[in-house]
Amino acid sequence: MNSEYNALEIESQAQQYWKENKSFEVVEDSSKEKYYCLSMFPYPSGRLHMGHVRNYSIGDVISRFQKMQGKNVMQPIGWDAFGLPAENAALKNKVAPAKWTYENIDYMRDQLSQLGFGYDWSREIATCNPKYYKWEQWLFVKLFKKGLVYKKNAVVNWDPVDQTVLANEQVIDGRGWRSDALIEKKEISQWFMRITDYADELLESLDSLDGWPDAVKTMQKNWIGKSVGLEISFNRINNEPLKVYTTRPDTLMGVTYLAVASEHPLAIEAGSNNTEVQAFIDDCKTMETSEAAMETMEKKGVNSGLTCVHPITGQEVQIWIANFVLMGYGTGAVMSVPAHDQRDYEFAQKYTIPMLEVIRPINAEHDITQNAFTNKGILCNSGEFDGLNFDEAFEAIAQKLNTSNLGEKQTNYRLRDWGISRQRYWGCPIPIINCESCGSVGVPETDLPVTLPEDVSFDGIGSPIKKMPEFYQTTCPTCGGEAQRETDTFDTFFESSWYFARYACADNTEAMLDERADYWLEVDQYIGGIEHAILHLLYARFFSKLLRDEGLINHDEPFKNLLTQGMVLKDGAKMSKSKGNTVDPADMIQKYGADTVRLFILFAAPPTQDLEWSDSGLEGSYRFVNKVYRLVEGYLADAKTNDALSLDGVTLNKEQKQIRQKTHQSLSKITDDIDRRHSFNTAIAALMELTNTLGRFKQTDGQSMAIRLESIEIILRTLSPITPHLCHYLWQQLGHQEAIIDTLWPSVDKKALQQDEVQIIVQVNGKLRAKLMLNANTDKSIVEAQALADENVCKFTKDKTIVKVIVVPNKLVNIVIK
RNA sequence: GCCGAUGUGGUGGAAUUGGUAGACGCGCCGGAUUCAAAAUCCGGUUCCUUCGGGAGUGACGGUUCGAUUCCGUCCAUCGGCACCA
Numbered sequence A: 001m002n003s004e005y006n007a008l009e010i011e012s013q014a015q016q017y018w019k020e021n022k023s024f025e026v027v028e029d030s031s032k033e034k035y036y037c038l039s040m041f042p043y044p045s046g047r048l049h050m051g052h053v054r055n056y057s058i059g060d061v062i063s064r065f066q067k068m069q070g071k072n073v074m075q076p077i078g079w080d081a082f083g084l085p086a087e088n089a090a091l092k093n094k095v096a097p098a099k100w101t102y103e104n105i106d107y108m109r110d111q112l113s114q115l116g117f118g119y120d121w122s123r124e125i126a127t128c129n130p131k132y133y134k135w136e137q138w139l140f141v142k143l144f145k146k147g148l149v150y151k152k153n154a155v156v157n158w159d160p161v162d163q164t165v166l167a168n169e170q171v172i173d174g175r176g177w178r179s180d181a182l183i184e185k186k187e188i189s190q191w192f193m194r195i196t197d198y199a200d201e202l203l204e205s206l207d208s209l210d211g212w213p214d215a216v217k218t219m220q221k222n223w224i225g226k227s228v229g230l231e232i233s234f235n236r237i238n239n240e241p242l243k244v245y246t247t248r249p250d251t252l253m254g255v256t257y258l259a260v261a262s263e264h265p266l267a268i269e270a271g272s273n274n275t276e277v278q279a280f281i282d283d284c285k286t287m288e289t290s291e292a293a294m295e296t297m298e299k300k301g302v303n304s305g306l307t308c309v310h311p312i313t314g315q316e317v318q319i320w321i322a323n324f325v326l327m328g329y330g331t332g333a334v335m336s337v338p339a340h341d342q343r344d345y346e347f348a349q350k351y352t353i354p355m356l357e358v359i360r361p362i363n364a365e366h367d368i369t370q371n372a373f374t375n376k377g378i379l380c381n382s383g384e385f386d387g388l389n390f391d392e393a394f395e396a397i398a399q400k401l402n403t404s405n406l407g408e409k410q411t412n413y414r415l416r417d418w419g420i421s422r423q424r425y426w427g428c429p430i431p432i433i434n435c436e437s438c439g440s441v442g443v444p445e446t447d448l449p450v451t452l453p454e455d456v457s458f459d460g461i462g463s464p465i466k467k468m469p470e471f472y473q474t475t476c477p478t479c480g481g482e483a484q485r486e487t488d489t490f491d492t493f494f495e496s497s498w499y500f501a502r503y504a505c506a507d508n509t510e511a512m513l514d515e516r517a518d519y520w521l522e523v524d525q526y527i528g529g530i531e532h533a534i535l536h537l538l539y540a541r542f543f544s545k546l547l548r549d550e551g552l553i554n555h556d557e558p559f560k561n562l563l564t565q566g567m568v569l570k571d572g573a574k575m576s577k578s579k580g581n582t583v584d585p586a587d588m589i590q591k592y593g594a595d596t597v598r599l600f601i602l603f604a605a606p607p608t609q610d611l612e613w614s615d616s617g618l619e620g621s622y623r624f625v626n627k628v629y630r631l632v633e634g635y636l637a638d639a640k641t642n643d644a645l646s647l648d649g650v651t652l653n654k655e656q657k658q659i660r661q662k663t664h665q666s667l668s669k670i671t672d673d674i675d676r677r678h679s680f681n682t683a684i685a686a687l688m689e690l691t692n693t694l695g696r697f698k699q700t701d702g703q704s705m706a707i708r709l710e711s712i713e714i715i716l717r718t719l720s721p722i723t724p725h726l727c728h729y730l731w732q733q734l735g736h737q738e739a740i741i742d743t744l745w746p747s748v749d750k751k752a753l754q755q756d757e758v759q760i761i762v763q764v765n766g767k768l769r770a771k772l773m774l775n776a777n778t779d780k781s782i783v784e785a786q787a788l789a790d791e792n793v794c795k796f797t798k799d800k801t802i803v804k805v806i807v808v809p810n811k812l813v814n815i816v817i818k
Numbered sequence B: 001g002c003c004g005a006u007g008u009g010g011u012g013g014a015a016u017u018g019g020u021a022g023a024c025g026c027g028c029c030g031g032a033u034u035c036a037a038a039a040u041c042c043g044g045u046u047c048c049u050u051c052g053g054g055a056g057u058g059a060c061g062g063u064u065c066g067a068u069u070c071c072g073u074c075c076a077u078c079g080g081c082a083c084c085a
Helices: A007-020 A050-068 A084-093 A097-114 A130-146 A195-208 A214-224 A249-254 A265-272 A275-285 A291-296 A342-350 A390-403 A499-505 A515-520 A535-549 A586-592 A594-603 A618-639 A654-675 A680-695 A702-719 A724-733 A780-789 A791-797
Strands: A034-039 A072-074 A149-159 A164-166 A184-193 A227-236 A239-246 A257-260 A301-309 A316-322 A333-336 A407-412 A432-435 A439-442 A473-475 A482-485 A525-529 A562-565 A568-570 A757-764 A767-775 A802-808 A812-817
Touching (some): A007 A724, A034 A515, A050 A072, A050 A525, A050 A562, A050 A568, A050 A594, A050 A654, A084 A097, A130 A499, A195 A214, A195 A535, A214 A562, A227 A249, A227 A390, A249 A390, A257 A301, A265 A316, A390 A407, A586 A594, A586 A618, A594 A618, A594 A724, A618 A680, A618 A702, A618 A724, A654 A680, A654 A702, A702 A724, A757 A791, A767 A780, A780 A791, A780 A802, A791 A812
Parallel strands (some): A257 A316, A757 A812
Antiparallel strands (some): A149 A164, A149 A184, A227 A239, A227 A301, A227 A407, A257 A333, A432 A439, A432 A482, A473 A482, A802 A812
């Protein structure tokens, strides 16, 4: 054993050992319980940052821990390799997105290896590889034939200068990030998946996800946004009625205007003979499309001059055109009740539209001249409905409208169908051929994959494949006539929606998935950033149900347990390449070694908490790693001249007993912290305490040597998921033939835990006044008497009346005085 | 704006089921060791104090014998908001 801890040497040797012995390569094995541990795969942005290190360290600790529980553990890794940053890099560095991506993957694969993560590299996936995306094209064609995919018009951000579609992220204050041009909304035809067909199941099965954080389930539930309301028709003379959906039909009698989106046919009609209206509609064209922008921008509108008829009163209602109504959501029109909706209230005040109070609070006052009353209450000014509460009014109005065919109950979802078309180059080609006579035709299975040309020059003016006849010119599979390929690509969430299943059978060239997927699924533990709480996780759940309905897997849900890691922030914001605030672990690994870096990121905070990055304290982790090294070194030096006897556990002196007690208490805590609580920081703290305690215990008699060895071996095995290289090395130094990764987790000796005495806290009126050491399970009345007799306690109880005494066994006494 | 989180010493954080607030680190202060330094080891470190004690977990209220923990209102910060991944 070297007298100096040499991290880099120890680490490369351990990594070499794992590689040669295929320590992490697994196959299906019916004799063992399987455990599938998955961390969200990275986008190959160039270099790892501390967010990755955190994510993958957590996954590795759980994987190694489960392996030491004797389970058949699969921990795969791959690359979410399609996406926008490759195109941005292509523009900046004049390098093809494919080349840039593959180089990044090579670099980052090295970094992951250096960190010693126990991946089964034989299952590695890169989503930009045709062998991977072939199968999502195959699935897409099946879903297309099944009617789960359709085409419709949808709005995109159009940069008129760069002649390209921009992502929301690339639109800054309404302008293109490169061109600075005012961005226009543009409607183009795009592919959608009918995720709303599964809205109910996606909502219902959330209840079965016991291993998911409640916060994530709540966010998904709210995102799906199931509501029951009324679809109400407002008739228009000699025209189609205008339909609106509302969850507050009780406020119907308070409607003073309707609002439609600027793209609504009525708006276009109104604009065609009114320049003021047309000017407003034109103004709406340069408007950000994101919901956040919609909600926070100034609410504006214009009176269309058109009117409709209130379905109950028969009165004329104005139709306004408003910038906050979305054409793509619902009917593109809403009913407005200024007295009972704050947005309508402000809009009505701004444009002096009348307001009608029709709901009053039940047992309170509300001044409607101050703001809208948006709670439910009792109806007033509503004619025959006066005095009804929300539920009664809902039913009565629904019934009334139903008889006149002007309204019916409807269940609505906030969730919209998933738009999967992207007008980008670096993505998976949508496998559709457009034929003038046959329409859209799915690419036949034998012609898959539709391969994305990789050797292209990328200039940022639209996608290269839209300018490559050799790519898009083809023949129709149905009629054989001339036809054109779809040149849009999939949303990159498509790839990440099924990769977890593909890992189980990544080598299958004949099928998307096989029976091995059923062996490994569902994922026992999924780990990833909280920022994916809604979109990625919802799409992956959706895909699971699609795959199930195609008979490809037999699970309803992909992820049994979910650990949402908090963000690693730098300068108060999420680390990302586009913000330029990433921290590369490379230098730290070089200086301290991977074990120290892993230990530090896990020790810095509990995994679910956000973490503002700072490397102060990294030294402390390095110190601890060295301390463990010296602990073993010290033991081995003593062992040269002193033999460890077999531990008898009976004849031990007090100090020896205490060491064993501390050891097994720590083991118990560490096990629970890692397994149940995922509280790695406190597990490490317990390991530090135990190491410190043991470092002070230097006895060399036979029993003491045995106790030291037992304790050291517990430290090494419980620390090994966290700092695996160091523990691998030290385990060898202790003379073991079997590698530590192949050993089992130690078990707690309950006899060592036994405590003779317990500390009792004595409070007077909730304030700490004394601590007593008493035999465990001392009778309640004796504990109480002892507490009352305590000298310091008496100082506070003297001349006071004792109202009551609360005794919590083996823990606490609280004396309440007056 | 809406939805979901978070808020504790100089600092990262701990307190698991409502029961000792500040575990374990970092930093700082003092000591040992050293020719000296690094490294290491030992001790101290919430604030105020008349040294009895008092106050204190973003703010203000509430429930309780007892609240960092439960409830209400507010403030600040972070994540998501459908084309960043």
